[in-house]
Amino acid sequence: MIVYIVKRALMAFVVVVLLMVFLGVLVHLIPGDPVKIILGQQASPALSEQVRVQMGLDKPVATQVWLFVWHALRGDLGTDFITHVPVLTLIADALPHTVVLAIAGLGLAVVLGVPLGVYAASHANSLGDRVTALLSVSLITMPAYIAGLLLLLAFTVELPLVPSIGTGSFEHPLDYLRHLLLPAVALGSTWIGYIARMVRTSMIEVLNSNYIRTARAYGLKQRTILYKHALKNALIPTVAVLGVGLGHLMGGAVLIENIFSRSGLGQLILGAIATRNYPVIRGGVLAIAVLFVVTNLIADLSYRFLDPRIRVEIGGSGRQGGPG
Amino acid sequence: MNYDPQEPRFDQVGTRDREVDRREFLRRAGILGASAAASLGSLAQPAPSGGLGVAIAEADSGPSQLTIRLTSDISNLDPAFEPADPDLQTMFNIYENLVSFKPGTFDLVNTLANQWEPSSDKLSYHFKLKKGIEFHQNFGEVTADDVKFSFERIAGLTTPNLNSPYQGNWSALERVEVTDKYTGVIHLKHPYAPLMTLTIPGNPGHIVSRKAVEKLGNSFATNPIGTGPYEFAKWAPQQFVLLTKFAKYSGASSQYAAAPIWDEIRMNVIGNDQAAGIALQSGAVDFTQIPLTAVKQFQSSGLGVTKRTQFGYKWIGMNLEDPLFQDVNLRLAIRYAIDVPGILAAAFEGLWPQATAIIPPSMPIGYWKEAPQYEQDIAKATSYLAKTGLKNPTINMTYDLTEPGGSTVAQVVQQNLQSIGISVNVQGVEDGAFLVTGSAAQMQRHLFYAGYGSQADPAQSMQWFTCKQLNLWNYMYWCDNTFTSLASQGQTETDPGKRQQIYVELQEIWDKAANAVWVAWPTVYFAQKMGITPSLRPDGRIIAWNFRA
Numbered sequence: 001m002i003v004y005i006v007k008r009a010l011m012a013f014v015v016v017v018l019l020m021v022f023l024g025v026l027v028h029l030i031p032g033d034p035v036k037i038i039l040g041q042q043a044s045p046a047l048s049e050q051v052r053v054q055m056g057l058d059k060p061v062a063t064q065v066w067l068f069v070w071h072a073l074r075g076d077l078g079t080d081f082i083t084h085v086p087v088l089t090l091i092a093d094a095l096p097h098t099v100v101l102a103i104a105g106l107g108l109a110v111v112l113g114v115p116l117g118v119y120a121a122s123h124a125n126s127l128g129d130r131v132t133a134l135l136s137v138s139l140i141t142m143p144a145y146i147a148g149l150l151l152l153l154a155f156t157v158e159l160p161l162v163p164s165i166g167t168g169s170f171e172h173p174l175d176y177l178r179h180l181l182l183p184a185v186a187l188g189s190t191w192i193g194y195i196a197r198m199v200r201t202s203m204i205e206v207l208n209s210n211y212i213r214t215a216r217a218y219g220l221k222q223r224t225i226l227y228k229h230a231l232k233n234a235l236i237p238t239v240a241v242l243g244v245g246l247g248h249l250m251g252g253a254v255l256i257e258n259i260f261s262r263s264g265l266g267q268l269i270l271g272a273i274a275t276r277n278y279p280v281i282r283g284g285v286l287a288i289a290v291l292f293v294v295t296n297l298i299a300d301l302s303y304r305f306l307d308p309r310i311r312v313e314i315g316g317s318g319r320q321g322g323p324g
Numbered sequence: 325m326n327y328d329p330q331e332p333r334f335d336q337v338g339t340r341d342r343e344v345d346r347r348e349f350l351r352r353a354g355i356l357g358a359s360a361a362a363s364l365g366s367l368a369q370p371a372p373s374g375g376l377g378v379a380i381a382e383a384d385s386g387p388s389q390l391t392i393r394l395t396s397d398i399s400n401l402d403p404a405f406e407p408a409d410p411d412l413q414t415m416f417n418i419y420e421n422l423v424s425f426k427p428g429t430f431d432l433v434n435t436l437a438n439q440w441e442p443s444s445d446k447l448s449y450h451f452k453l454k455k456g457i458e459f460h461q462n463f464g465e466v467t468a469d470d471v472k473f474s475f476e477r478i479a480g481l482t483t484p485n486l487n488s489p490y491q492g493n494w495s496a497l498e499r500v501e502v503t504d505k506y507t508g509v510i511h512l513k514h515p516y517a518p519l520m521t522l523t524i525p526g527n528p529g530h531i532v533s534r535k536a537v538e539k540l541g542n543s544f545a546t547n548p549i550g551t552g553p554y555e556f557a558k559w560a561p562q563q564f565v566l567l568t569k570f571a572k573y574s575g576a577s578s579q580y581a582a583a584p585i586w587d588e589i590r591m592n593v594i595g596n597d598q599a600a601g602i603a604l605q606s607g608a609v610d611f612t613q614i615p616l617t618a619v620k621q622f623q624s625s626g627l628g629v630t631k632r633t634q635f636g637y638k639w640i641g642m643n644l645e646d647p648l649f650q651d652v653n654l655r656l657a658i659r660y661a662i663d664v665p666g667i668l669a670a671a672f673e674g675l676w677p678q679a680t681a682i683i684p685p686s687m688p689i690g691y692w693k694e695a696p697q698y699e700q701d702i703a704k705a706t707s708y709l710a711k712t713g714l715k716n717p718t719i720n721m722t723y724d725l726t727e728p729g730g731s732t733v734a735q736v737v738q739q740n741l742q743s744i745g746i747s748v749n750v751q752g753v754e755d756g757a758f759l760v761t762g763s764a765a766q767m768q769r770h771l772f773y774a775g776y777g778s779q780a781d782p783a784q785s786m787q788w789f790t791c792k793q794l795n796l797w798n799y800m801y802w803c804d805n806t807f808t809s810l811a812s813q814g815q816t817e818t819d820p821g822k823r824q825q826i827y828v829e830l831q832e833i834w835d836k837a838a839n840a841v842w843v844a845w846p847t848v849y850f851a852q853k854m855g856i857t858p859s860l861r862p863d864g865r866i867i868a869w870n871f872r873a
């Protein structure tokens with residue numbers, strides 16, 4: 001098992017290094033001159049050239065990419081072209097808010113989506129199931145941007161219950177949660193629908209299994225059957241998607257951060273792209289990519305706990321799992 | 325086998341589970357409702373004070389705070405750099421100048437200077453500072469040496485050279501002579517008219533503390549030290565900037581403005597226009613710029629709405645590098661085919677005034693009152709097109725995706741030109757890509773829709789269209805030597821009457837060249853809570869420290 005984990009971790013590291021090279025090249029493919037954008041109309045050609053040298057943009061692209069990768073591996077992501085603040089500092093300030101938002105959104109999606117899916121599966125083809133289906137599809141098709149604006153109107157203007165903008169501060173947890181509530185709901189709303197549908201589908205499949213029929217025959221309570229025996233197996237495909245989901249939510253966080261004026265990595269990268277602030281773009285995207293790789297790694301490793309068949313394959317034992 | 329008669333039997337699974345009786349339904353609904361109410365209750369708070377219809381005087385106890393919007397985050401508050409409008413907006417409260425514009429006007433008034441005397445040849449400006457003006461954070465008293473340092477660093481006369489983008493504003497500076505602790509002389513190499521409109525009262529004229537800049541180095545950009553009524557207290561990146569009232573404020577503005585009333589000014593970063601409008605309605609901000617689509621809604625809601633027409637301009641330019649557009653008949657055909665009032669109605673809710681030339685009426689000098697206003701005339705347009713000999717030509721039109729209304733403008737133009745037989749391929753381009761110049765990028769661009777900002781001097785507007793700006797900001801690739809020479813003359817001529825003539829003549833030359841269709845002078849709209857009286861420059865710059873309640 002340890003060998004498996006180390007192998008996966010090494011693969012993840014290789015992926016990250018390749019990503020850094022790719023990123024380093026990619027930013028240079030974006031059309032637009034960062035010097036012109038940063039200095040604006042006021043800059044003379046002579047001044048622009050001087051600043052270009054200062055920013056290291058006079059070097060060949062390959063050299064710039066190599067320098068970025070080399071420094072990044074040593075923990076130095078450079079400095080913001082405009083504010084001269086270290087990129088690592090900017091990311092350290094912004095990243096926690098994006099992660100919290102993405103986790104909150106996903107958490108809400110799981111907390112609401114799983115029970116919805118279980119209910120729909122256990123009441124398949126009933127009126128409740130159809131209503132749940134309608135709700136799920138509505139949530140899936142509503143863009144987070146629209147959900148965010150509607151929530152803002154509903155809960156900050158019509159019913160002023162929570163703040164409309166801002167992030168709050170970790171030093172005041174309750175206030176932070178108040179600022180987090182609407183953005184998390186807006187961000188997670190689509191995934192409530194996704195998870196509900198996925199859980200419903202896999203639960204129905206599991207509920208038709210022989211061992212569930214046996215459990216019923218034993219007279220186990222419905223709640224026990226659903227949540228103790230069936231859900232664990234039904235959740236495996238959902239867990240696989242959650243890893244991807246977290247990455248998707250971090251990307252979707254950009255729009256939500258913009259609407260709710262929240263601090264976050266999405267806003268940071270968006271602003272950096274507009275000004276061609278290469279160090280911030282590279283550092284920000286790298287941070288998201290690393291998070292994505294790590295969350296997928298964690299999701300992969302979590303299968304071990306959920307699916308004994310994978311545990312057996314990894315451990316090399318001939319024994320098959322399952323109720324026995 | 326244990327069989328619980330209360331639990332569903334094996335053969336009844338699925339059937340009974342679907343049945344939810346009325347009692348069960350009400351029970352579950354009650355639990356759900358109670359849980360939701362409890363959760364929301366623990367996180368909710370009463371409507372914030374200062375909401376719609378609530379005067380500011382009823383706000384919470386504690387320091388009085390004015391909350392306004394920044395359209396994007398600050399990045400550099402050093403006057404030598406100041407990359408964007410939010411930085412400028414913040415800096416207005418922190419820094420002061422020797423001479424400033426009186427709030428709400430373009431009348432020049434002494435601020436840090438007790439005396440300000442230009443020489444008759446406008447080559448030197450004698451100043452005498454007011455005594456006892458303190459910098460923030462105990463960086464001492466303002467002296468003539470600070471004035472010398474503030475100006476010469478931007479002019480590139482210090483070592484190392486700052487490479488300030490505003491060097492051009494001080495291009496005429498020879499040196500600043502310090503004659504004693506509070507007096508000095510600004511010596512120019514040649515007369516420079518925009519000195520008293522763009523430089524001295526603008527951000528290149530902000531006075532900084534030499535001690536503070538030398539001590540703080542690069543961090544001065546996000547820890548600015550000035551003499552203004554508010555000092556920089558806190559910056560939460562991407563969230564807000566907090567300014568607090570400067571306890572030792574000298575009152576340099578007291579001769580022309582009442583003392584600032586707010587204990588704090590908080591500037592919330594709200595990038596999204598719709599969210600900003602909602603923030604105003606919810607009470608999260610007291611004052612904000614609002615999108616054009618929300619103006620009528622806010623006007624009818626009882627909130628105060630203020631508008632200002634800026635010095636900038638929006639226009640449809642034609643690329644003279646392309647052989648097609650070197651024929652004036654094609655340019656004239658396009659001029660007469662485009663329905664500018666239709667563009668204004670479709671793209672800007674009819675809320676922007678139609679531009680007739682580059683200089684708006686609000687500019688202190690240079691407005692061309694007799695500028696022709698071209699109406700759509702399809703017959704004329706068709707006749708000019710016929711003279712070109714072109715049959716159903718196809719041209720490209722690009723617009724900057726970040727340009728408000730750009731997409732609609734392009735579509736209206738496409739339709740207008742289609743009606744005279746010109747097909748237009750429209751392409752929206754990301755901002756950075758739009759700014760790319762050079763032959764490949766240039767050749768793709770036949771027509772383009774763009775907008776530039778400007779300030780309180782026509783020289784600022786005109787400088788981008790001279791021969792020197794080819795491959796830089798002159799996207800029309802228009803090089804007229806007379807125009808270039810006159811534009812240069814306009815900067816050194818200090819007599820207002822003569823400058824007026826020069827700038828009218830420049831616009832006449834431009835009109836004759838027929839390489840632009842003027843669209844609008846952009847107008848910004850703001851909304852504020854009841855009880856707030858905003859303080860704005862005539863061009864819409866926000867002077868937060870002078871807001872009243």
